[in-house]
Amino acid sequence: MTNTIITVGRQYGSGGRYVARLLAEKLEIPFYDKELLAEVAKDSGICKDLLEEHDEKNTRSFLLSMMSGTQPAGDTSAMYMDMPLNHRIFLAQFDTIRRIASEGPCVIVGRCADYVLRDQENVLNVFIKADREERIRRIVEYYGADPLRAEEQLKKADKQRASYYNYYATGSWGHVDNYDLCVDTGALGITGAVELIACCAKLIDRKAELKDPEAW
Numbered sequence: 001m002t003n004t005i006i007t008v009g010r011q012y013g014s015g016g017r018y019v020a021r022l023l024a025e026k027l028e029i030p031f032y033d034k035e036l037l038a039e040v041a042k043d044s045g046i047c048k049d050l051l052e053e054h055d056e057k058n059t060r061s062f063l064l065s066m067m068s069g070t071q072p073a074g075d076t077s078a079m080y081m082d083m084p085l086n087h088r089i090f091l092a093q094f095d096t097i098r099r100i101a102s103e104g105p106c107v108i109v110g111r112c113a114d115y116v117l118r119d120q121e122n123v124l125n126v127f128i129k130a131d132r133e134e135r136i137r138r139i140v141e142y143y144g145a146d147p148l149r150a151e152e153q154l155k156k157a158d159k160q161r162a163s164y165y166n167y168y169a170t171g172s173w174g175h176v177d178n179y180d181l182c183v184d185t186g187a188l189g190i191t192g193a194v195e196l197i198a199c200c201a202k203l204i205d206r207k208a209e210l211k212d213p214e215a216w
Contacts (some may be wrong), residue, residue, distance in 0.1 A: 002027045003208065004201040005101050005120070007113035009127045009165070009173065012157035013143075015110055015185045016128030019193045024107040026198055032100065033109040036093065039145030042178065044092035054089045056110055056164045090168055110161070114178060115169035122208055124201055127179040128193065130186035 006023065008018020017033055024031035032039070037055065041048040090112075097116045100106055101123075114125040130138070135154055139145040145153050165173035176182060181200055183193045 002105050002201040002205055003024055003122055004204045005105055005123045006107045006201060007125045008107060008109045011129045012154050013139040014128045014130040015138060015190050019128055019190055020107050020109045023197055024195045026194060029104040040096045042090050043096045046089060046092055051089060056161060057201035112165055112169045121145050122204060124204055125179045126197055127174060127182045129182060152205060
C-alpha cells in the first residue's frame, strides 16, 4: 500500500498503461484509465459514449478561464452548460479526478491528471517513455499494427496526446519539468519500471511521515 496518488503520462507504445495497471495491483490501490470515464459519467450525467468519443482530444476554441481561476463572479452553471462539449467534458473529468484523489491513493493514466492535481501533496507525477524502435516493436507485437505504418501510427498518437495536454494544461507534454520521474521502459523493462515507481511512491510516503509530528 501507499498513501501517494500516482499520475502516469506516457508515449504511445511505451507500455505506460500496462506499467500503471501493474503498479496499481502491486500497491493494491485503485487504477483509472478508461475506468475514469465511467466515474465521470456517474458524476456529470454526460453519456459515456460521448466521453469515449472525446477522450484525450481537444477542439480549438477559447481556453477555459475557469481552469486558471479567473472565472467570472456569480452563478457559473449557465456558463458551464453553454461551453463547447469538449470543454464540458474536460471540466467534468477535472472534477472527477479531484474527487477520486480526495478519497485516497490511486493510479490515474493521462487526462492531464498531473495538472489537475498540481496543488496537492502526496502526488507522484510519472512519464513513461521508450526509444522509437522499442515502441514500434511493441505496437506491432502487442497492438497488431501494420509494420509498414507503425511509425506513422506512433507519431499520430503522440501528436494527439501532446495536443490535448498542451491545450488544457500549463506546460508541454513530455517535458521533464512537468514530472517528478521519467521512466524508460526500453531500458528498465516493464517489471523494472513498476518496481522503480513503487519505490519512489514509498519515498514520498516517508517524506510525508517525517513532516507529520505525530510520526516522530
